[in-house]
Ligand code: GN1
C-alpha cells in the first residue's frame with residue numbers, strides 16, 4: 001500500500017501516454033483530499049524498472065531543494081512530482097502478476113495540452129524546458145543510469161528498421177499502404193543524416209549532459225491560474241544524453257499545431273512563429289550554458305528528432321505495433337506520415353532556422 005492519508009474515492013485513466021498506463025487517484029480524508037498519479041510501468045519498454053525509480057530518486061534529490069530555494073524569488077512556483085513511498089518505505093510495488101506500480105504526486109491546478117494553443121503557450125513551454133535544463137546542467141552526465149540504452153541513438157533505429165524490412169509481414173505492410181513505397185524512399189534519402197549527432201559527439205564538438213528525453217508538449221504543465229509553465233513531467237527518460245534531442249523534440253511537438261494524431265496531412269505544418277516563441281522562452285534560461293558549438297546543431301536537432309520519431313513509428317507499424325500503444329490498426333503508420341510530413345516542412349525552413357539560432 002502507498003503511504004497516503006485517507007481513502008481512494010476514484011481511480012481513473014489520466015492523459016494519453018503511448019507507453020505506461022497512468023491513472024488519477026483521489027484520496028480523501030474527513031477534511032481534505034489529495035490528487036495522486038498511479039502508474040504501471042511498461043516493462044516491455046523499461047526492462048529494468050527499478051532503475052527508473054532509482055533515477056527519479058536521484059533526480060528529485062538534486063532538483064527539489066533548488067526549486068524550494070527559488071520559490072521566494074522566482075516569478076512562479078516551480079514544481080516537480082515527488083515519489084510517494086509504500087508504507088514499508090519502498091519506491092514501488094510489484095504485484096502478484098509481476099506488474100510494477102509506482103505513485104507520485106500530481107501537479108495540481110495545471111494542464112498539459114496535446115496541441116499548442118498560441119505563441120504565449122509555446123513561449124512558456126520554452127521557459128519550462130530551459131529552466132529544467134538549467135536546473136540539471138550541474139548534474140554529472142553519468143549521475144543517472146541510462147534507462148533505455150540506444151533511446152535517442154538514431155542509427156540504432158535505422159538498424160532496427162533495416163532488420164524488420166526483411167520480414168515478410170513487414171514487406172506486405174509496405175505494399176498494402178498506398179504511400180508505402182514513398183515512405184521507404186523518404187527514409188532512404190535521409191540515411192546520410194542519421195549518424196550526425198554521434199559523429200559530432202565523437203569529434204568532441206558537443207557533449208553529453210542530463211536530458212529529459214521526452215519533453216513533448218503534453219509533458220509540460222501550464223498553471224491553470226496564471227498561464228505560466230510550472231513543471232515538466234514524465235521523468236522516466238531523464239538520462240545522460242544531449243540537450244539537442246530535448247530541444248528538437250519539444251519544437252517538433254509544439255510547432256505542429258495539428259498534433260501527432262492528425263489524419264489530414266495538409267494540416268501538418270511547421271510554424272516558424274511558434275518556433276521563435278519557444279526558442280526565445282528557452283533561451284531565457286539556456287543562453288547562459290549553451291555553447292556556440294551546441295547552437296550550431298539546433299536546426300539539425302529539430303530535423304533529426306522529427307525524422308527519428310517518424311522512423312520509430314514506421315518501424316513499429318511494420319513490426320506489428322508492438323511498442324507504441326494504438327487504438328486502431330494503422331495508427332502508427334499515420335503517426336509516421338505526420339512526422340515525415342513535418343520533417344519535410346522543417347527542411348523547407350532550414351535557412352531561416354539556422355540563421356535564427358546562430359545569430
Ligand atoms: C512515447 O509514452 P509517451 O507518450 O510519453 C515515447 C517518446 C515519443 C512519444 C511520441 C519511452 O512517449 O519517445 O516521442 O511517445 N516514449 C518512449 O508521442 O518511447
Ligand code: MG
Nearest residue numbers: 017019214234
Ligand atoms: Mg514519455
